[in-house]
Amino acid sequence: MPKSPATHTAYVLKRETRTSGRWLEIGAANIDVDGKNGVHHISIDRLPVGGFGGHITLHPVGTKPPDPQPEPERPGEESV
Numbered sequence: 001m002p003k004s005p006a007t008h009t010a011y012v013l014k015r016e017t018r019t020s021g022r023w024l025e026i027g028a029a030n031i032d033v034d035g036k037n038g039v040h041h042i043s044i045d046r047l048p049v050g051g052f053g054g055h056i057t058l059h060p061v062g063t064k065p066p067d068p069q070p071e072p073e074r075p076g077e078e079s080v
Contacts, residue, residue, distance in 0.1 A: 004030045004032060004043075005030065006028035006029060006030050006045075006061060007029070007030050007031060007060065007061060008028075008029040008030070008031060008058040008059060008060055008061060009025055009027075009028060009029065009058070009059055009060075009061055009063075009064075010025070010026045010027045010028070010029045010044050010056050010057070010058055011023045011024060011025055011026060011056070011057050011058075011059065011064075011065050012024055012026050012048050012053075012055065012056055012057070013053075013055065013057075013068055014048075019070045019073070020068070020070050021068050022067075022068065023057075023064070023065050023067075023068065024048060026044070026046060026047060026048050026056070027044045027045040027046040027047070028044075028045050028061075029042060029043065029044045029045075029058050030042070030043050031058070042058070044056070
């Protein structure tokens with residue numbers, strides 16, 4: 001299968017603390033759609049090492065994901 005140009009940028013959320021994190025760009029991606037049965041084939045040119053939870057988000061080239069929202073505090077917890 002010939003390699004198509006990248007249409008998306010792949011990101012993963014890297015947790016820095018239990019309640020905060022940041023987006024890491026992990027590579028260029030391309031989505032090929034098989035028109036017959038609606039199957040999407042995704043090719044990513046690299047993956048993160050360590051701390052990878054398996055979730056990847058793809059955004060069109062030139063756009064970035066919004067800043068991650070902090071998790072809400074549990075009752076009785078204090079901010080650090």
